[in-house]
Amino acid sequence: MTGVPGLFDHGGRGYDALVAANPGYHRHLTRAAHLLDLPGGGAGLHLLDLGCGTGASTRALHRALPAATITAVDGSSRMLDRARRKRWPRTVHFVHADARHLPEAGVHGPFDGILAAYLLRNLPDPDHGLRLLHDLLRPGAPLAVHDYSLPRRLPDRLLWHAICWTVIIPAGGLATGSTDLYRHLWRSALRFDSPPELLARMRRAGLARPRAVPTTGWQRTLTHTFLGTRPHD
Ligand SMILES: C[S@@+](CC[C@H](N)C(=O)[O-])C[C@H]1O[C@@H](n2cnc3c(N)ncnc32)[C@H](O)[C@@H]1O
Secondary structure (H helix, E strand, C coil): CCHHHHHHHHHCCCHHHHHHCCCCHHHHHHHHHHCCCCCHHHCCCEEEEECCCCCHHHHHHHHHCCCCEEEEEECCHHHHHHHHCCCCCCCEEEEECCHHHCHHHCCCCCECEEEEECCHHHCCCHHHHHHHHHHHECCCCEEEEEEECCCCCHHHHHHHHHHHHHHHHHHHHHHHCCCHHHHHHHHHHHHCCCHHHHHHHHHHCCCEEEEEEECCHHHCCCEEEEEEECCCC
16 A cells, blocks of 8 residues: 555554553543444444554444444554454454545445544545545534644644654654654644644534544643534435
8 A cells, every 4th residue: 555554554563562652542542432422332333433553543432332333444454454463342343445445445334423543634635534524424423533733833833843853753763663654743743734724624524513622641732532523414
């Protein structure tokens, strides 16, 4: 696979160890899944985890909504292989596909809820990505986009530079033998939307009641869960 999934094919080797060392990473994903605010532990619901990687966000969805059926999709075959090697109930299914070509891989909506964690920033056209996510939702169903979204304020930008160049990029280089993926993370977050910009993008994609919930800890101003709903027709 080329593009960003190709970067993850090559640089994702130490991914699980690196995210485990990031305080709050798994907790924030689980909270994002809870923020979907779906009833009955997800019983009878079909959820999509788009850009599931090695399954951290899939695990978060399963923890928050243990009775739901989950389709977890990623464009990187190596990330997906790592996810598949973990223990999962029979209600969790993994699919190798590019987010932009889901029907060709047999992934069709409508879904009762979608989590896209650290995906949207990686898509070449986030507007197109959000419209796809909107169209995959059942009317009335929620979307949680969880990602880095740096405010335009200088102190937050400086914090991001400092964390990337003192911790994330050196640790990523040590774990994987290459800093390519982690320099991509640094650059892509700098280029991506601030929270108000992403909320405006969600509105333009037709999502109702968009709102941002900040995380906690060192990344509380840098990482957020963005929530929206596909309106009833
Ligand atoms: C930073 S990882 C996040 C993985 C997981 N959601 C988590 O929270 O740990 C981003 C994932 O998005 C996938 N990805 C990026 N662009 C994609 C695309 N166009 N289609 C499918 N997956 C994509 C990458 O392969 C990678 O596994």
